[in-house]
Amino acid sequence: MFRLVAVNTTDDIFADYRDTPVGLLLEYNNLNREHETYTQAQLLIGMCMDNRKHLHTPDNFAYIIRAGGANLRYSEFKVSYAIAVGGVKCIALIGHNQCGMVNLMARREAFINGLVENAGWDKELAEQHFMNFAPMFEIGNEIDFVLSETQRLRSRYPKIQVAPLLYKVEDNLLYQIKE
């Protein structure tokens, strides 16, 4: 966790993020900045689907794409839409600790049995489903994944600022990731 930088005051915010929507996001979520009124989205937030997370942001502030592990590889059209039509110029990519997309293989049995019992799937189909898709959604390590996904998004959308962040489920705060 030595790569994480907390935001306890506005002075902690990285120079690159100051006076940008990413800096505002950090102030709203961590520093209880008073909510301004927005009529247009200021940024795109990519974050995990995990139920333990809730960001404190003003109305209309951000597009949000939620996908397991904050993995936007399979949400590209939506990312493009937020940039092209929504006019956002930056992306906050937010991973989190204790992410279920880390070490998916360890949850193979739970996944298969859960689909059979909770959804009424045939066991063989559930096994195939897991084996086909788990490798696409496995993220390895939360911080390393967010950094690699940040690089991918920067090369795909060169004029867009992409900020890698981490959300800690214990304190509901955002942390900057040192690159």
Ligand SMILES: [Zn+2]
């Ligand atoms: Zn997660």
